[in-house]
Amino acid sequence: xxxxxxxxxxxxxxxxxxxxxxxxxxxxxxxxxxxxxxxxxxxxxxxxxxxxxxxxxxxxxxxxxxxxxxxxxxxxxxxxxxxxxxxxxxxxxxxxxxxxxxxxxxxxxxxxxxxxxxxxxxxxxxxxxxxxxxxxxxxxxxxxxxx
Amino acid sequence: xxxxxxxxxxxxxxxxxxxxxxxxxxxxxxxxxxxxxxxxxxxxxxxxxxxxxxxxxxxxxxxxxxxxxxxxxxxxxxxxxxxxxxxxxxxxxxxxxxxxxxxxxxxxxxxxxxxxxxxxxxxxxxxxxxxxxxxxxxxxxxx
Numbered sequence: 001x002x003x004x005x006x007x008x009x010x011x012x013x014x015x016x017x018x019x020x021x022x023x024x025x026x027x028x029x030x031x032x033x034x035x036x037x038x039x040x041x042x043x044x045x046x047x048x049x050x051x052x053x054x055x056x057x058x059x060x061x062x063x064x065x066x067x068x069x070x071x072x073x074x075x076x077x078x079x080x081x082x083x084x085x086x087x088x089x090x091x092x093x094x095x096x097x098x099x100x101x102x103x104x105x106x107x108x109x110x111x112x113x114x115x116x117x118x119x120x121x122x123x124x125x126x127x128x129x130x131x132x133x134x135x136x137x138x139x140x141x142x143x144x145x146x147x
Numbered sequence: 148x149x150x151x152x153x154x155x156x157x158x159x160x161x162x163x164x165x166x167x168x169x170x171x172x173x174x175x176x177x178x179x180x181x182x183x184x185x186x187x188x189x190x191x192x193x194x195x196x197x198x199x200x201x202x203x204x205x206x207x208x209x210x211x212x213x214x215x216x217x218x219x220x221x222x223x224x225x226x227x228x229x230x231x232x233x234x235x236x237x238x239x240x241x242x243x244x245x246x247x248x249x250x251x252x253x254x255x256x257x258x259x260x261x262x263x264x265x266x267x268x269x270x271x272x273x274x275x276x277x278x279x280x281x282x283x284x285x286x287x288x289x290x
Binding site: 001002003004005006007008010011012013014015016017018019020021022023024025026027028029030031032033035036039040043044052055056057059060061062063064065066067068069070071078079080081082083084085087089090091092093094095096097098099100101102103104105107108109111112113114115116117118120121122125126127129130131132133134135136137138139141142143 | 216218221222223255264266283
């Protein structure tokens, strides 16, 4: 193992902002900042929740999409992202993330941040599980199949 | 209460911006950065550990303060998960999610936040993400 590309300061600042937004969404709206649940609630509004639940979720997602553009404007250049794996892996990955986060009731934000902050046993187990399978998946892809 | 109704939408929008800015500044929005963290046997980028540690330090303390209050500012009550059992759907679902995360370098938050950045790979992921969610929730509704 060789450490490379480590960016501790932006990581600490950005991480604190993610934590702060989780706290604010609970303090102001009384909701868990779990992105998979928020998005699924927009796609298939949960019965009996009505328009009030839909509206805050849409507003949150709008803010989420808008934010990288704001950062881009502040920096004077578009935020750069790159996907190192081929398109078929993005497609298969998307399917698994979509199905898996619904089946497992959460993703990195809902389980990994909000759930662990609440000391939820389910979230500790879920986070250990998805970290483990993600690391194994990348290990197999890179070091067994040479992607 | 009309003004309260509007405030809850405005606050969700602003909180979404803070969340998305955090993902952007920490570079968690970048699939290459995530893959760099997950590839512990290659050239390892530990940044995600710092992001999660920092997010947890703030949310752990913040939740304790907030949840000690009677109710949130713009809603009548807190909505918290009620399940406690470590059951098969939790384990299988999280395992599948992790495999997908490793394949793509994306989880739902960064993928949605990246929707305006014009990267074809992110749109491919998002379409598949919605399909996977609909598949699960559609099946659940029929059952």
